[in-house]
Amino acid sequence: MTEIDVRDPGTGRNQHTLRDHNERLILTTLLRNGASAGSDIARRTGLSPQTVSVILRGLEQDGLLTRGSPQRGRVGKPSIPMDLAPQGAYAVGLKIGRRSADLVLTDMIGRLVAERNLTYRYPLPAAILSFLRDEMAAFSVALTPAAADRIAGIGIAMPYEIWNWHDIIGAPADTMQTWKSFDFTAAIADFSTLPVFVENDATAASRAEHIYGVGRSWRDYAYFFVGSFVGGGVILNHSVFEGRSGNAGAFGSLPMRGPDGHDIQLIDAASLHLLETALVKAGHDPSVLWTLPQDWSQFGPILDDWIAVTAEHLALASLTVCSVIDFEAIVIDGGFPADVRSRLVAQTAACLAGLDLRGLAAPAIVAGSIGPNARALGAASTPILSQYFLNTHGETGS
Numbered sequence: 001m002t003e004i005d006v007r008d009p010g011t012g013r014n015q016h017t018l019r020d021h022n023e024r025l026i027l028t029t030l031l032r033n034g035a036s037a038g039s040d041i042a043r044r045t046g047l048s049p050q051t052v053s054v055i056l057r058g059l060e061q062d063g064l065l066t067r068g069s070p071q072r073g074r075v076g077k078p079s080i081p082m083d084l085a086p087q088g089a090y091a092v093g094l095k096i097g098r099r100s101a102d103l104v105l106t107d108m109i110g111r112l113v114a115e116r117n118l119t120y121r122y123p124l125p126a127a128i129l130s131f132l133r134d135e136m137a138a139f140s141v142a143l144t145p146a147a148a149d150r151i152a153g154i155g156i157a158m159p160y161e162i163w164n165w166h167d168i169i170g171a172p173a174d175t176m177q178t179w180k181s182f183d184f185t186a187a188i189a190d191f192s193t194l195p196v197f198v199e200n201d202a203t204a205a206s207r208a209e210h211i212y213g214v215g216r217s218w219r220d221y222a223y224f225f226v227g228s229f230v231g232g233g234v235i236l237n238h239s240v241f242e243g244r245s246g247n248a249g250a251f252g253s254l255p256m257r258g259p260d261g262h263d264i265q266l267i268d269a270a271s272l273h274l275l276e277t278a279l280v281k282a283g284h285d286p287s288v289l290w291t292l293p294q295d296w297s298q299f300g301p302i303l304d305d306w307i308a309v310t311a312e313h314l315a316l317a318s319l320t321v322c323s324v325i326d327f328e329a330i331v332i333d334g335g336f337p338a339d340v341r342s343r344l345v346a347q348t349a350a351c352l353a354g355l356d357l358r359g360l361a362a363p364a365i366v367a368g369s370i371g372p373n374a375r376a377l378g379a380a381s382t383p384i385l386s387q388y389f390l391n392t393h394g395e396t397g398s
Contacts, residue, residue: 022047023055024390027064030084031109031389032216035068037079056082063150064088064108064388084109089388090151092139092194093380094132095201096123096158098169098228098273099290101131102373105139106380108388110212112373114139119290122171123162125182133191153195153383156184157204157375159229160247168229168273197382200247201225204378205370206233207240209331211381213369218329221363222321224251224314225374226334226344230271234325254317269313272335275299275306294337294372307344314344315351322360333368341367 022045029044030036036044042052059065060082068081086107095102101123105114116135120127132154140148159165166176185196206223209215215223215235223233232251234241241248252267268274276286282302289296296303318330332345349365370377 021390022051023059024388026052026055027059027084027388028390030065030082031211035081035083037071037081039079041082062088086111087147088150089384090143090147091380091383092136092151092154093204093376093378093382094128094154094156095204095376095379096128096156096162097201097375098123098159098165101128102376103132103135104373104376104380106377106384108384110208110377110381112377114142115376122166122169122176123158123179124175125178125187129187132188136192151194152387153197154188154192155204155379155382156196156198157201157379158198159231160200160250165229168267195383195386197379197386199242199379199382200231200250201227201375201379202231202252203233203240203242203246203249204376204382205231205333205374206235206249206331206378207381207385208370208374208378209333209368210235210238210240211385212377214366215331215368218331218366220325220327221329221331221366222251222318222325222327223249223331223368224317224333225368226270226272226310226314226332226336227375228271228273228276228335229267230334231267236325251317251321254320256313256316266313266317270310270317274309275303278302278306290335296337296340303340307340307347311344311347312351314348315355318348318352318363318365319355319357319360322363326361327363329364329366331366331368333370333374335372338371341371 025045026041029041033044038049038052038056042049056065060067064085065082066085068083071079071081086109089108090113091106093104093106099119101118103116104112107113118131163176163179166173169176184198188196202225205225209223215221218235219238221235223235225231230252233249252265254266256264256266256269258264272289276289279286279299279302284299314332321327332348334341345365345367352362352365
């Protein structure tokens with residue numbers, strides 16, 4: 001990952017009654033900035049050096065922090081940088097997609113510990129629940145008992161109202177309706193006591209980019225993830241904004257104008273299911289789209305056309321969202337190879353430059369850095385964030 005300019009999440013408070021807030025603030029500062037000496041943490045957070053010292057000792061005793069080597073060469077006593085302990089916490093993340101489900105076990109800093117995959121014609125609750133139960137048991141066996149006790153929870157990322165997409169998924173409508181009444185929390189309670197967090201898959205992807213990727217460089221930005229269905233996320237004041245129903249950034253529903261002049265949604269103009277359909281019509285095996293490692297070089301003009309059309313509509317969508325919120329940047333990622341992402345970002349930027357931007361400050365068009373695993377990784381981050389880190393909405397940003 002390239003070097004990026006990381007901005008700090010906010011400032012702290014010194015009252016004893018807010019120690020939990022300050023603990024989360026320090027952990028969040030280390031997550032965003034990496035190993036830091038106590039003096040640097042105090043400067044970034046606004047906490048007193050004494051408060052920082054006490055909290056660091058407590059977090060280290062709890063196994064959440066690790067000490068680095070003393071930094072010498074400065075005047076005075078050598079400083080000892082503190083960093084997040086990867087083994088301090090773990091989490092399970094499940095992404096439910098149109099053709100496959102991805103299950104990951106990650107550590108406290110978002111590194112993959114284990115990964116599993118399930119493919120299917122279309123997603124059904126029973127099969128996915130069985131997959132989750134069996135693979136979680138395998139995860140637990142692979143960890144030591146002490147490490148297994150540090151699993152913070154299960155995050156699940158799936159399309160919003162997945163039962164309404166049966167026509168695009170290619171599944172019987174009555175079969176997909178089973179999702180409407182399915183309760184993941186209740187179902188998982190039969191085999192696990194871990195807390196369960198269910199969220200929109202694109203929101204989860206935006207969370208992964210914001211925590212682990214280039215999103216750390218920006219305070220306010222819009223995020224587009226181009227998967228089977230395009231979706232997105234809204235980041236405000238260094239934090240993913242979920243909205244009233246957890247569906248903020250539902251950019252797939254943005255209105256667009258179709259080639260025949262009729263109104264369509266962005267999901268019908270800038271999604272991978274359109275590329276899949278074009279490949280099938282041309283006689284290609286579309287399973288290559290989901291096969292790892294990804295190599296789409298064989299798709300030639302079909303891919304070129306898809307990138308051109310998708311870039312045009314992403315540029316229009318970017319213009320639309322920036323007319324509502326003064327975003328610094330538009331971050332674009334998706335379930336495609338890095339070279340495809342680079343081409344899509346470049347063409348989107350070119351298309352945006354050709355639009356009427358009067359009254360708007362043009363945002364930077366930026367390539368995401370997480371890639372296809374963003375949704376599962378973001379799902380896994382949610383339990384850890386909930387237990388250990390700071391949500392900065394309502395806090396003072398810097």
